[in-house]
Each structure stands twice: as structure tokens, then as C-alpha cells.
Amino acid sequence: MFSLAVTFLCLLCPVTSAASLSSQTCIVPSGQQWLVTGLENQLMNSINHLCSPDPSALIALNLAKNQDVCVPGQLLQQIKDTAAQEMTSGKVALYVLALRSSCENPREVVTPNGKINLVQILEDKTREETESYKKRSPKTTFYQLALDALALCFEESPDIENVAGILIKAANDLQLREDFSVDTAAMVSLALVCVYDDPSSNNLREKIPKVLKLLIDHILEKQQENGIIGNIYSTGLAIQALSVTSQFWSQDRWNCTKTLNKALQEAYLGAFNNPGAISQILPSLVGKTYLDVKNLQCLPVNPIRVNYTIINHLIGLYFEHSIIVDVPPCSVLLDVLEAAKRDEPREFSFKTKETCWGPMVISINDIKADENEKTYWQFLSGNKPLDQGVGSYKPSNNENIVAIFSKY
CATH class of the missing domain: 1.50.10.20 (Glycosyltransferase)
Structure with a gap:
């Protein structure tokens, strides 16, 4: 005391x-x-x-x-x-x-x-x-x-x-x-x-x-x-x-x-x-x-690298383009699409529309989904279809994301 x-x-x-x-x-x-x-x-x-x-x-x-x-x-x-x-x-x-x-x-x-x-x-x-x-x-x-x-x-x-x-x-x-x-x-x-x-x-x-x-x-x-x-x-x-x-x-x-x-x-x-x-x-x-x-000392936060491929073997001129993009950790798939569009806007342009489930991709590289033709853009991790939308799914480092123009 x-x-x-x-x-x-x-x-x-x-x-x-x-x-x-x-x-x-x-x-x-x-x-x-x-x-x-x-x-x-x-x-x-x-x-x-x-x-x-x-x-x-x-x-x-x-x-x-x-x-x-x-x-x-x-x-x-x-x-x-x-x-x-x-x-x-x-x-x-x-x-x-x-x-x-x-x-x-x-x-x-x-x-x-x-x-x-x-x-x-x-x-x-x-x-x-x-x-x-x-x-x-x-x-x-x-x-x-x-x-x-x-x-x-x-x-x-x-x-x-x-x-x-x-x-x-x-x-x-x-x-x-x-x-x-x-x-x-x-x-x-x-x-x-x-x-x-x-x-x-x-x-x-x-x-x-x-x-x-x-x-x-x-x-x-x-x-x-x-x-x-x-x-x-x-x-x-x-x-x-x-x-x-x-x-x-x-x-x-x-x-x-x-x-x-x-x-x-x-x-x-x-x-x-x-x-x-x-x-x-x-x-x-x-x-x-x-x-x-x-x-406070902060640990460096390294970006994650994602391999992104778009494939169209259904209509028009077929194409298959791939790109590797770096995005911040915890990014959602939509951030990957934005990064790809920013790096190569000609091939990786895309459009979305808002739904009650979040943003949905309706067009990639000017190829549009069509309800009458029953076509859509399907996203996969490797060979496995994603169970979340582009606004929710968080890719991991070195993950292979594929968007395929498909029919349902």
C-alpha cells in the first residue's frame, strides 16, 4: 500500500x-x-x-x-x-x-x-x-x-x-x-x-x-x-x-x-x-x-490466386479462355470475375442481375443466358458444381473455377 x-x-x-x-x-x-x-x-x-x-x-x-x-x-x-x-x-x-x-x-x-x-x-x-x-x-x-x-x-x-x-x-x-x-x-x-x-x-x-x-x-x-x-x-x-x-x-x-x-x-x-x-x-x-x-503488429495478408476459365461449346463461335487472378483473402467469386474483367475486359466481360438469392451471372463474353433456350452459365469448382452464388461463394487459394455455358 x-x-x-x-x-x-x-x-x-x-x-x-x-x-x-x-x-x-x-x-x-x-x-x-x-x-x-x-x-x-x-x-x-x-x-x-x-x-x-x-x-x-x-x-x-x-x-x-x-x-x-x-x-x-x-x-x-x-x-x-x-x-x-x-x-x-x-x-x-x-x-x-x-x-x-x-x-x-x-x-x-x-x-x-x-x-x-x-x-x-x-x-x-x-x-x-x-x-x-x-x-x-x-x-x-x-x-x-x-x-x-x-x-x-x-x-x-x-x-x-x-x-x-x-x-x-x-x-x-x-x-x-x-x-x-x-x-x-x-x-x-x-x-x-x-x-x-x-x-x-x-x-x-x-x-x-x-x-x-x-x-x-x-x-x-x-x-x-x-x-x-x-x-x-x-x-x-x-x-x-x-x-x-x-x-x-x-x-x-x-x-x-x-x-x-x-x-x-x-x-x-x-x-x-x-x-x-x-x-x-x-x-x-x-x-x-x-x-x-x-x-499492434499486423501479419502480412497475402492474396489468394484463382484459376478462372470460361467455356462455350454451345452456340456461335466456340471459345475457351483461362486467366489467373489474385484477389484479397475472403473474396467472393464475384470479386474474381471483376478481377478477370479488369485484366482482360474483352474476353471476360460479364453482366449480372439481382435476385432474392443475390447477384446472378446472365452473360459472359457477350454470351447471354436465355430462358427460352434453357441456357445458363454454370459455375464449378474443378468438376463439382457450386452450391452457392457468385456473391456468396469464397474461392480458396489455387482453386480452379470454371464457368460453362450449359443447358438445363
Whole structure:
């Protein structure tokens, strides 16, 4: 236990790294890992049912080092495709963090409408937040402003000192701090730890330890007897904040194992039943925090190679053309057709029509299917007919895909 004197001295002396000091050992027991895996699978299964892509889900999956590259890859592409849409500053910050967690550069995001710089957009929106703060409150919330600060810290933006200064001032203001939810206090703590660990933030470093202690005290005051901090949904972020600020609380004030066990019990009972709730608790269950996004290392994702052949021995001038195309892993067959068309448009042009079962190919190389003639384009893997459409079937590496103009 730290004495008051030692705590006071620690606030005055430099610390090597606030983030490098870990809390008491707190890991999910091997016998309960299946609960964590279940949450991860539930999150992956929910991705395709979201109304809009959730950057928090991608961050959580990447922090969990998910081995299935398909779902995170699809979610990453959706995030890129929607990066140009109008968003609040906090949402832009999450997009920046999500891209960084996938080792993508948020300053050069390729969208359907061209390349954009999300960091510049974040800086502009954060300035709107700070201008509004001059009238007592940010444009949105302090939680979003803390997200802005965390993302700007990772990107080494010159705006970070201004934003961090506002967060420090707000946390020092008793009235504002009392209005902070556990989530807000935790996110502000994470952002300030990031700033503290940046050697270039000399103007703020001496102020941050005192503020972190105030914030951690505020978080721990919300701790319940059963270990939950705030509520079950804010507990994940609280664990993150506490795990990187252990120098500011004595070990008798928080039992991480007790909190983790309660979170696992709630997971078993189905408390985390939506993507947002899972995304918030999953990093803590795998021993990670949002600060780990900055140092994530991504394994290279190699494309898959598909041999694609089209055959017409039924009408007109017979033909048989083959091509080898490289497509990203987890691509569907339609992506293979698009790649072939892009490489050799004359031979591999095609058309589709939408059906209740997804897109259906009705023409390849100007040879059209005809209901009156009972002709169609049949797709096979080797010699085996496919049981899924071109919009669903996912070819494997070095697979031989054949499209044959056929009769039924």
C-alpha cells in the first residue's frame, strides 16, 4: 500500500512510463477462456447485421488478435468505404484508431470517392470541440473529446496539447469531474496516459500525474461490492484505465480478479448481447487496452490466386479462355470475375442481375443466358458444381473455377 507521503512524492517526481507499469496479475483462467472466445465469435457473427460499420468492433477484434482474417478484413473495407461520411469528432477518432489497429494509414484512406486524410478531418472537428469548450462545454461530450485526444496523440498531431489541456482543466474542475461517467473518466485517463508517455509533451507532463490520481479516485469511488465499476458496460473501460495507472491506487482498493470474474459471470448470463457491449469488454478480457493499438503488429495478408476459365461449346463461335487472378483473402467469386474483367475486359466481360438469392451471372463474353433456350452459365469448382452464388461463394487459394455455358 502506498502511504500518503509516498503518493505525494510520486506526484512530484518523474515516472519512466505510466503505461508501462502494470496492475496486479489479472487474467482470464484457462477454464473460462471459452467465454471470451464465445464473445469474440458473437461479435464476428454480428458484423454483417450492423446498419453501419462499427470501428469499435474492429479495434476489439484486432486487440484480441483474431485469427479469422475474413471478418476483420470485410469490416476494415466497410470502414474505408464509409470514411468520407459526415461524422462527429469522436466517431472520426474511432475510425482513425480502427484503421491504425489494422496497420492502415488514416492520413491516406482510399474511399469510393477518392483519397481522404482522416487525421486532418479529426483535427478540424476537434477544433470545433475546443472552440465550443470556451463556452463551458465541448460541442459533443468530454468522452468524445477524450477519444479525439487519444487518436491525435497516436498521430502526433500538434493539436494534442490544446485538447489535452482542456481535459486536464475539466478533470481538475470538481463540478465537471463529478459529472464524468466511469466511461468518460476512463477514456480521459487513457488519453492522458498516452500524452504523458510522449516525450514531446513537456508542457503537460508535470500536470498529468495529479489529474490521473483524481480520475482514478473518481473511478474507484464508483466500484460496487461485487466488483462492477459503474455498471457492467462501463467496467471494461474502467479495467483498461486502472491497468495502466497502477501507480495511482493502492492494491487494497481494487481487486481486479474479482471484477474480471463478475464480468465473466455476466457474460455467461448473456449481459453482453450486442456488438457495442462486446466491443467495450473484449479488450480487457484479453489483457489489452486502447493504448495497445499504437503498437499492434499486423501479419502480412497475402492474396489468394484463382484459376478462372470460361467455356462455350454451345452456340456461335466456340471459345475457351483461362486467366489467373489474385484477389484479397475472403473474396467472393464475384470479386474474381471483376478481377478477370479488369485484366482482360474483352474476353471476360460479364453482366449480372439481382435476385432474392443475390447477384446472378446472365452473360459472359457477350454470351447471354436465355430462358427460352434453357441456357445458363454454370459455375464449378474443378468438376463439382457450386452450391452457392457468385456473391456468396469464397474461392480458396489455387482453386480452379470454371464457368460453362450449359443447358438445363
